[in-house]
Amino acid sequence: MSNATVTSVASHSRRNPFLAAMIERRYLTLPGSAKETIHCVINIQASGLDHTPGDSLGVFARNPEALVDPIIAQLQFRADSPVASPSGATISFRQALIEHVVLNRANRKIMFALADRVPQGEQRNRLMELVDNSELLSDYLHTRDYLDVLREFDEVTFGTPDEFLAQLSPIPPRLYSIASVPAAHQGEVHLCVAVVRYETHGRSKAGLCSGFLSDVVSLGKREIPVFIQESRNFRLPADSRRDIIMCGPGTGIAPFRAFLEQRSLARATGRNWLFFGEQHHATDFLYGEELLAWHHSGVLHRLDLAFSRDQAQKIYVQHRMREHGKEIWEWLQNGAYFYVCGDARRMARDVHQTLLDIARTAGGLTAEAADEYVNVTLMKAEKRYLRDVY
Ligand SMILES: Cc1cc2nc3c(=O)[nH]c(=O)nc-3n(C[C@H](O)[C@H](O)[C@H](O)COP(=O)(O)OP(=O)(O)OC[C@H]3O[C@@H](n4cnc5c(N)ncnc54)[C@H](O)[C@@H]3O)c2cc1C
């Protein structure tokens, strides 16, 4: 390999993302589901980007034209007005709005900018009430994008497009756990993305990046700036004879699909146990066919499913863990690794509590000893309890 190739291969990063194309997109949830979760295949061939199970893909999203154009109309500026890009190049106002600034969630700065520019009257009173009360302002902003705000305060005018742009926040990249391994899908990265959709103030809204991957990106077009975000510690055991227990409800399944591909290809002799949960078996069993096939072929030694809304009482992954507390304890005593991926706020907290309970009930430890075992021995000393939660 020439030096020139090495340089270009090594150069893609968060600061210099690779422009990738999506080559496949399909629903993982079926009609009738309350969720919209999609499988995306991104082509990173010839990018030089390499990844290991546990890594995430960083994605810089663009705003949809359907949001950008009404904002330009509301501001009464020309779409082709020249403005400065973050790198200093001259681009059109429309391009700046599409590529460089967050539009789907209004920030605090814009509210102060509006308050500075609004003439005396009802709108000024309302703005003053908002900017003087931090909690009220947070609630107000939680459900509004820039179009909502600009339409509500339509007496405000900005002198120039640059003056408006200066109030907005740059688009930060979003991370998605990589759901595939290079050895099985060479030159590709697979993602499992829950599309954020909601309606507020009479308009349908989408998450910036999940909406971009679902609605904006065209198949086959190199238009997605991406980079690999290496995981610091969410890794398979170096010793492939070790057992692993994976807890990944919802999109938390993503890295475990990569783990299973890797363990299958490496013919790892350690056993693999997966806890997966979603709302309904019929519509939300993400990668259900693959998981069942792995279960039947013996790659996945145990598969425990928790479909929360298929019965009157909610059943979650931690309920399934409790049912098998004794075996989980035996696996852990035998050196198994325990992995959790997905929702941080509710699921990971409850799964953590369940592990503590299992250490007490199945392991016979006191509350203090259980705490020491889970939080210190497993998590810190032996690094066998690993989390990738968001
Ligand atoms: C390490 C890591 C790995 C991840 N892996 C995955 C993955 O594999 N798959 C995956 O899908 N995600 C994953 N995520 C989450 C992902 O990065 C994004 O955060 C997610 O897709 C939402 O981003 P977005 O840009 O689509 O939404 P945003 O534009 O950020 O919008 C989400 C916001 O919408 C708001 N919102 C939602 N509903 C409403 C409502 N009804 N009313 C008002 N506001 C509302 C919420 O407050 C939330 O802040 C991961 C995150 C991390 C950190």
Ligand SMILES: NC(=O)c1ccc[n+]([C@@H]2O[C@H](COP(=O)([O-])OP(=O)(O)OC[C@H]3O[C@@H](n4cnc5c(N)ncnc54)[C@H](OP(=O)(O)O)[C@@H]3O)[C@@H](O)[C@H]2O)c1
């Ligand atoms: N903060 C929030 O309010 C919120 C809500 C939804 C999603 N999210 C985020 O949206 C992203 C994707 O979510 P997703 O749609 O893939 O999956 P998800 O919302 O995490 O749902 C997957 C499964 O987990 C269940 N669940 C809910 N609360 C749980 C708990 N405390 N313990 C265990 N399981 C629980 C859900 O059941 P039920 O739906 O039947 O309760 C569902 O069956 C994640 O980033 C997640 O953090 C956040």
